[in-house]
Amino acid sequence: MTSDLEPLLRSLRVWDTELPAFDPGAAPAEPLPLFVEWFAAAVAAGQPEPHTPSLATTDAEGRADVRTVMLHGADAADGWTFASHAGSAKGRQLAARPYAALGFYWPVQGRQVRVRGPVRTAPAAVAQADLHARSTGALAAALTGHQSETLASLDELERESRAAWDRAQREPDAPVPSWTAYALQPDEVEFFQGDARRRHVRLKYSRTENGWLKELLWP
Ligand SMILES: Cc1cc2nc3c(=O)[nH]c(=O)nc-3n(C[C@H](O)[C@H](O)[C@H](O)COP(=O)(O)O)c2cc1C
Numbered sequence: 001m002t003s004d005l006e007p008l009l010r011s012l013r014v015w016d017t018e019l020p021a022f023d024p025g026a027a028p029a030e031p032l033p034l035f036v037e038w039f040a041a042a043v044a045a046g047q048p049e050p051h052t053p054s055l056a057t058t059d060a061e062g063r064a065d066v067r068t069v070m071l072h073g074a075d076a077a078d079g080w081t082f083a084s085h086a087g088s089a090k091g092r093q094l095a096a097r098p099y100a101a102l103g104f105y106w107p108v109q110g111r112q113v114r115v116r117g118p119v120r121t122a123p124a125a126v127a128q129a130d131l132h133a134r135s136t137g138a139l140a141a142a143l144t145g146h147q148s149e150t151l152a153s154l155d156e157l158e159r160e161s162r163a164a165w166d167r168a169q170r171e172p173d174a175p176v177p178s179w180t181a182y183a184l185q186p187d188e189v190e191f192f193q194g195d196a197r198r199r200h201v202r203l204k205y206s207r208t209e210n211g212w213l214k215e216l217l218w219p
Pocket of ligand 1: 052065066067068069070071082083084085088089090091147148
């Protein structure tokens with residue numbers, strides 16, 4: 001079957017630019033410093049929105065789901081952190097199956113990072129403090145609420161959002177009880193460096209009882 005999409009798809013290329021080198025032999029013993037290094041390099045290279053990974057979860061029946069979220073942090077204590085509403089689809093999925101994956105793609109450098117592991121819910125105060133340190137828009141969006149529920153009309157969204165913006169401006173510390181911070185503590189992190197000749201370099205870190213195991217993977 002042909003469609004208008006196919007010629008467009010065939011006209012597009014990946015890894016068509018100068019890509020950085022990656023020497024896995026010089027990679028650190030743990031994935032976090034390498035993630036921080038690659039993240040800073042993505043920002044320096046002008047990669048738009050490098051902090052917006054895909055978050056994959058599964059529902060109670062084991063069916064996969066995925067969406068974009070904002071990365072709130074990555075450190076040794078908490079792992080990779082993000083936030084959302086507990087009552088959203090992802091919030092319910094994480095409550096039923098507290099395990100997730102984050103996928104970062106930074107095409108400016110042909111780099112991909114995959115992070116997988118168990119997810120825990122941070123104390124409520126952490127989520128509220130994180131939210132109140134963000135923009136008025138972020139608070140207004142959180143206050144609007146009802147995430148993933150069916151919306152009757154855009155007029156309704158307009159009304160609720162207007163009220164939420166007013167409140168966020170009046171009350172910058174307004175609590176949003178459903179807003180939840182999640183922390184993914186990885187047991188696997190994979191770094192992929194694209195290569196124009198398709199000799200992509202993949203380095204996978206796996207958590208073991210004796211620290212992190214590093215392995216190369218066939219591309
Ligand atoms: C760039 C970008 C960043 C986003 N960041 C978040 C976020 O940090 N938290 C969130 O709940 N939704 C975020 N969203 C919206 C989600 O992708 C998604 O639409 C929403 O969370 C509902 O997902 P769910 O029904 O699977 O729970 C973001 C969307 C985009 C495009």
